[in-house]
Amino acid sequence: MRTALCLFVVILGTTGGEVAVTHAMKQIGELHHFSPRSVLSFLARALREKWFWAGIGLLAIGFFSLLDLLSWADVSFAIPATALSFVAGGLGARLLLGEHLTPLRWAGIALVSLGVALVALG
Amino acid sequence: MVSQHSLRLKTIVLLAPIVLFASVGNVLLGKGMKEIGEVQSWSPSALGDWLARAFTNQWVWLGIASLLVFLLSFMVVLSWADYSFVAPVAAVSYGLAPLLSHWWLGEVVTPLRWIGVSIICIGVAMVSRTPARTTE
Numbered sequence: 001m002r003t004a005l006c007l008f009v010v011i012l013g014t015t016g017g018e019v020a021v022t023h024a025m026k027q028i029g030e031l032h033h034f035s036p037r038s039v040l041s042f043l044a045r046a047l048r049e050k051w052f053w054a055g056i057g058l059l060a061i062g063f064f065s066l067l068d069l070l071s072w073a074d075v076s077f078a079i080p081a082t083a084l085s086f087v088a089g090g091l092g093a094r095l096l097l098g099e100h101l102t103p104l105r106w107a108g109i110a111l112v113s114l115g116v117a118l119v120a121l122g
Numbered sequence: 123m124v125s126q127h128s129l130r131l132k133t134i135v136l137l138a139p140i141v142l143f144a145s146v147g148n149v150l151l152g153k154g155m156k157e158i159g160e161v162q163s164w165s166p167s168a169l170g171d172w173l174a175r176a177f178t179n180q181w182v183w184l185g186i187a188s189l190l191v192f193l194l195s196f197m198v199v200l201s202w203a204d205y206s207f208v209a210p211v212a213a214v215s216y217g218l219a220p221l222l223s224h225w226w227l228g229e230v231v232t233p234l235r236w237i238g239v240s241i242i243c244i245g246v247a248m249v250s251r252t253p254a255r256t257t258e
Contacts, residue, residue: 021197022205026257030202039198046197063189067151067176071160075152075223083216083242086209093206100256101206104248109206111245112213118238119220122231 006069007081013062015085019092020055026097027051083116126253133203133254137211139195145218147188149226154181156227203254210249216242 028045031038046052069078090109093099101109158175162168176182199208217239223229 018196018209019205022200025197025200028201031198039194042198042201043194059193067155068161070148070152070155071158074229075149075219075227078152083213086213089209090206093204097205098257099204099206102252105206105210105252108245108248108250108252109210111248112210112216112242113245115238115240115242115245116216118241119216119235122234122236122238 003069003073006065007078007084009065010062010069010082011085011088013058013060013065014082015088015092017055017057017059017062018089019096020051020058022055022093022097024049024052024055077119081116081119083112083119086112086116126255129202130250130254133199133208134211134250136195136199137208137214140192140199140208140212141215141218143188143192143195144212145215145222147185147192148215148219149222150181150185150188152185152223153227154179154185157181204256207249207252207254211246213242213246 024046027049028042031042066078066082086109090101090106094101154176158172158179161172196208196212220229220231220235220239224231
């Protein structure tokens with residue numbers, strides 16, 4: 001029960017955080033040049049985005065829950081089990097970010113989730 | 123306008139550091155947290171003590187540094203690519219994590235887990251065949 005609850009918080013924090021960070025990055029726009037100056041300027045713009053900080057907050061919740069989980073569960077169980085977030089991530093991308101998920105992409109996500117379930121059972 | 127082909131190529135190239143630093147970072151954190159042990163009590167003083175031990179562990183800091191490099195690469199890729207493309211393709215790291223754990227931490231990885239890792243890889247290959255960006 002403790003593991004399931006901790007895993008739920010890890011998945012919710014990680015997925016919600018990544019969706020929020022993605023939204024912030026789309027607001028900033030594509031990075032075209034990879035010179036140190038361009039990357040620093042990109043980073044500075046990211047730090048001024050409120051969605052970026054909302055994402056970091058959620059990622060921090062997921063991260064500290066993961067730290068706790070890793071202190072008693074095997075890495076080879078805990079890390080693959082968090083991949084359940086792909087299903088939540090697919091839904092978040094479709095509903096919140098307006099991405100178009102083709103049947104092939106959904107099938108790939110489903111296989112990733114099936115693989116994760118097998119890893120967790122193993 | 124960048125073609126879908128070059129966009130996908132650029133995305134896949136930047137996914138390499140994402141996969142590498144996510145895997146290495148998680149294994150380093152796992153090693154550090156195993157040294158520290160689990161939280162024994164949720165009282166503020168016990169929790170503070172546990173956090174102090176976590177943040178004075180070299181493996182935890184190396185893990186955090188790896189995960190920061192991962193986060194920067196992740197942010198850059200997401201400035202042009204779909205989250206629903208990047209996240210599943212980056213799941214290759216879920217195959218690397220058991221491999222690194224097996225070699226480095228001596229954890230037992232069963233045949234069923236290896237089958238699971240193989241299926242994850244097939245799923246990743248399918249997602250990687252879809253367009254990297256579907257929004258404007």
